[in-house]
Amino acid sequence: MRVVITGGAGFVGRKLVDRLLRDGEAAGPDGAMREISEIVVFDQTDPVPPLPDDRRVRAVAGDISDRATVEGVIAEGTGSVFHLAAVVSAAAEADLDLGLRVNLDGTRAVIDACRKLSAPPRLVFASSCAVYGGEPPVLVDDLTPPDPRTSYGAQKACGELLVNDYSRRGIVDGRAVRLPTIVVRPGKPNKAASTFASSILREPLSGVETICPVEPRSRMAILSPRRLIDCLMTLHNMNSARLGAERRILLPSISVTIGEMVEGLERAGGREAVDRIKWQRDDHIQSIVDHWPARMEASRAAKLGLVGDRSIDEMIAAFVEDDLPAQKALAQG
Amino acid sequence: MRVVITGGAGFVGRKLVDRLLRDGEAAGPDGAMREISEIVVFDQTDPVPPLPDDRRVRAVAGDISDRATVEGVIAEGTGSVFHLAAVVSAAAEADLDLGLRVNLDGTRAVIDACRKLSAPPRLVFASSCAVYGGEPPVLVDDLTPPDPRTSYGAQKACGELLVNDYSRRGIVDGRAVRLPTIVVRPGKPNKAASTFASSILREPLSGVETICPVEPRSRMAILSPRRLIDCLMTLHNMNSARLGAERRILLPSISVTIGEMVEGLERAGGREAVDRIKWQRDDHIQSIVDHWPARMEASRAAKLGLVGDRSIDEMIAAFVEDDLPAQKALAQG
Ligand SMILES: NC(=O)c1ccc[n+]([C@@H]2O[C@H](COP(=O)([O-])OP(=O)(O)OC[C@H]3O[C@@H](n4cnc5c(N)ncnc54)[C@H](O)[C@@H]3O)[C@@H](O)[C@H]2O)c1
Ligand SMILES: NC(=O)c1ccc[n+]([C@@H]2O[C@H](COP(=O)([O-])OP(=O)(O)OC[C@H]3O[C@@H](n4cnc5c(N)ncnc54)[C@H](O)[C@@H]3O)[C@@H](O)[C@H]2O)c1
Numbered sequence: 001m002r003v004v005i006t007g008g009a010g011f012v013g014r015k016l017v018d019r020l021l022r023d024g025e026a027a028g029p030d031g032a033m034r035e036i037s038e039i040v041v042f043d044q045t046d047p048v049p050p051l052p053d054d055r056r057v058r059a060v061a062g063d064i065s066d067r068a069t070v071e072g073v074i075a076e077g078t079g080s081v082f083h084l085a086a087v088v089s090a091a092a093e094a095d096l097d098l099g100l101r102v103n104l105d106g107t108r109a110v111i112d113a114c115r116k117l118s119a120p121p122r123l124v125f126a127s128s129c130a131v132y133g134g135e136p137p138v139l140v141d142d143l144t145p146p147d148p149r150t151s152y153g154a155q156k157a158c159g160e161l162l163v164n165d166y167s168r169r170g171i172v173d174g175r176a177v178r179l180p181t182i183v184v185r186p187g188k189p190n191k192a193a194s195t196f197a198s199s200i201l202r203e204p205l206s207g208v209e210t211i212c213p214v215e216p217r218s219r220m221a222i223l224s225p226r227r228l229i230d231c232l233m234t235l236h237n238m239n240s241a242r243l244g245a246e247r248r249i250l251l252p253s254i255s256v257t258i259g260e261m262v263e264g265l266e267r268a269g270g271r272e273a274v275d276r277i278k279w280q281r282d283d284h285i286q287s288i289v290d291h292w293p294a295r296m297e298a299s300r301a302a303k304l305g306l307v308g309d310r311s312i313d314e315m316i317a318a319f320v321e322d323d324l325p326a327q328k329a330l331a332q333g
Numbered sequence: 334m335r336v337v338i339t340g341g342a343g344f345v346g347r348k349l350v351d352r353l354l355r356d357g358e359a360a361g362p363d364g365a366m367r368e369i370s371e372i373v374v375f376d377q378t379d380p381v382p383p384l385p386d387d388r389r390v391r392a393v394a395g396d397i398s399d400r401a402t403v404e405g406v407i408a409e410g411t412g413s414v415f416h417l418a419a420v421v422s423a424a425a426e427a428d429l430d431l432g433l434r435v436n437l438d439g440t441r442a443v444i445d446a447c448r449k450l451s452a453p454p455r456l457v458f459a460s461s462c463a464v465y466g467g468e469p470p471v472l473v474d475d476l477t478p479p480d481p482r483t484s485y486g487a488q489k490a491c492g493e494l495l496v497n498d499y500s501r502r503g504i505v506d507g508r509a510v511r512l513p514t515i516v517v518r519p520g521k522p523n524k525a526a527s528t529f530a531s532s533i534l535r536e537p538l539s540g541v542e543t544i545c546p547v548e549p550r551s552r553m554a555i556l557s558p559r560r561l562i563d564c565l566m567t568l569h570n571m572n573s574a575r576l577g578a579e580r581r582i583l584l585p586s587i588s589v590t591i592g593e594m595v596e597g598l599e600r601a602g603g604r605e606a607v608d609r610i611k612w613q614r615d616d617h618i619q620s621i622v623d624h625w626p627a628r629m630e631a632s633r634a635a636k637l638g639l640v641g642d643r644s645i646d647e648m649i650a651a652f653v654e655d656d657l658p659a660q661k662a663l664a665q666g
Contacts, residue, residue, distance in 0.1 A: 096502065100441075108433075133578075145478035146494075147579065154498035158491040161479075165487035169429065245466075246480065 001034040002078045007085030008041030027237040028079040029119035064106035074113035080122045083110045090191045092152035103155035111166045123172040131157040136290045141297040160248045167247050175235045180253035183222040184319035193288045204276035205269050206331040213282035216259030219294040223253045224315040231306045252308025255295040264312035334367040335411045340418030341374030352562050360570040361412040362452035397439035407446035413455045416443045423524045425485035436488035444499045456505040464490040469623045474630040493581045500580045508568045513586035516555040519656035526621045537609035538602050539664040546615035549592030552627040556586045557648040564639045585641025588628040597645035
């Protein structure tokens with residue numbers, strides 16, 4: 001069975017490749033576990049770190065909104081698609097056309113390509129908690145209606161609706177997964193407004209100074225990359241009947257303040273790590289963060305057996321184990 | 334000021350033309366009332382009844398998903414757009430591509446055309462209570478999350494999200510209005526699964542036999558065309574600040590059973606009218622209707638001053654006054 005990962009060169013995609021190679025199998029269209037014969041990593045950029053040298057992995061370069069290319073990739077034999085390609089929040093806000101093209105038309109290209117397949121593939125679509133909005137404090141549970149306050153969030157919410165509808169029609173067997181902010185994200189800071197939430201842990205732990213643009217009291221709902229990948233695979237392999245008609249699923253998260261994250265940093269890296277954070281409030285980012293979900297009660301996810309992190313200490317420990325060595329190498333140039 | 338009505342040849346559009354001509358003015362982009370110098374009726378078919386002979390009315394034929402045509406119609410000077418063009422539920426279910434093209438891409442063509450204008454026009458987008466779904470009895474209020482169970486509903490829900498986002502960005506000054514089933518709809522039965530709800534009143538009152546495919550206990554949330562047009566104009570002319578960021582608005586409705594509708598028919602048309610209904614249960618339609626909102630609590634609409642019907646008798650009386658003469662002429666050939 002072929003597994004396609006769009007945006008596979010990105011942060012989540014790259015970790016998923018490793019996991020799929022390790023698992024060696026995944027649920028096919030009929031629900032039975034199948035050997036993974038090929039993993040297609042579809043992206044417009046090269047993977048960082050480079051893809052492992054494994055005969056099952058094939059990189060394909062292209063644009064997700066190019067329907068012909070996407071159809072070529074999601075060809076007969078594809079049993080499973082992880083659709084992760086997206087432009088992040090800040091970029092989609094700065095360029096409406098780009099966001100619509102990649103986040104909305106790209107998603108349509110993916111699900112439409114699935115119409116040509118003889119069996120509806122499993123489709124895991126990475127949506128986002130940016131579908132939520134409203135006045136702070138934003139408290140979310142499984143019944144909270146999407147109310148996006150960014151173009152990125154609106155585009156993700158549209159994608160979810162289409163994944164639900166295409167699932168109902170039997171074109172895909174979808175899971176539209178609402179990701180909390182993923183912390184600690186390895187690598188370099190990106191353009192997402194949330195980037196500081198990883199930076200304030202990652203940079204100090206690898207000996208690098210960083211700026212925190214929000215106040216210690218600011219509260220966020222976060223999930224570690226390790227738990228995220230577990231959740232994605234659990235959902236992917238889950239018996240579809242357990243999901244019913246509603247394929248939009250809020251993932252688990254823990255609600256922590258920036259202050260609590262920094263306390264965790266001190267426990268893991270000592271006072272010297274904490275001293276690498278410079279506090280420079282940025283009103284714009286503070287206001288964005290204040291409008292994010294501060295706490296999310298993911299009861300359905302819990303019932304489905306999805307497990308979040310237990311503490312900020314566990315999240316930091318996972319980063320230290322999985323990513324810090326590579327991160328230190330990156331910091332040293 | 335130019336007012337554009339897409340789908341203006343349809344049932345709602347045609348009534349709106351009359352209303353706009355009568356009003357003679359409508360709120361412009363800055364909120365001040367402006368004289369309506371031109372009403373463009375954009376549609377792919379000819380209006381029924383034919384457009385009134387008024388120098389302000391201009392019919393333009395074309396497809397809503399044709400971006401160049403739509404841009405030509407929503408040209409500089411357009412202060413207001415009523416976007417009504419859509420393929421109905423059954424057609425969108427039968428042909429996924431058609432529904433996506435008209436209901437989703439068509440809406441995008443409309444809001445993107447507005448990006449070229451020097452001032453963001455008011456935009457009234459006709460969405461639908463088909464955005465709601467779930468297990469019966471479906472009870473809806475302003476906090477109910479959209480959960481469409483048809484492709485039509487999913488496409489309308491996407492349109493709403495985009496109208497909200499384009500409003501937030503200042504491209505349009507939108508109102509995405511969730512219409513209940515409109516009863517009594519004049520003219521001929523159409524392909525909507527809801528068509529019987531009008532037929533069982535309209536046909537008997539004009540001396541024609543009809544079939545009722547659902548049981549008398551079946552409950553629906555309905556609104557008359559007269560009140561609908563009032564609601565659309567009130568929302569259109571309303572100070573935008575009253576609406577805030579959330580531009581999706583559920584309209585008022587009354588919750589009645591089919592049995593209660595038939596009792597109203599008897600009061601208006603006597604026993605002989607009721608005898609023109611043949612009861613032939615259709616399991617498919619019964620199941621569709623059971624999954625529609627049975628009751629909708631539109632508190633926000635009430636606060637905004639939108640008024641629904643008071644009773645089924647009032648709704649039937651409005652039909653008799655506004656549409657029955659033309660309906661009888663139609664029935665006689
Ligand atoms: N990381 C988070 O905190 C988070 C939170 C919520 C949602 N998500 C979602 O999860 C998914 C993965 O996130 P990530 O953190 O790995 O993001 P990422 O930016 O690291 O990866 C996204 C990948 O998509 C690719 N891409 C962008 N435009 C493309 C195009 N036009 N054609 C082909 N590829 C294109 C990028 O090159 C990139 O490699 C995304 O859909 C994102 O929106 C992530
Ligand atoms: N009437 C109801 O009960 C009801 C309920 C909920 C929502 N709505 C919505 O209200 C709006 C008006 O409804 P209506 O009852 O007047 O419908 P209608 O079918 O009478 O009118 C819709 C018009 O859109 C036109 N149209 C369709 N495809 C087109 C295309 N590709 N290009 C240009 N024009 C096209 C049709 O020719 C038609 O004249 C629609 O958007 C509908 O979805 C209506």
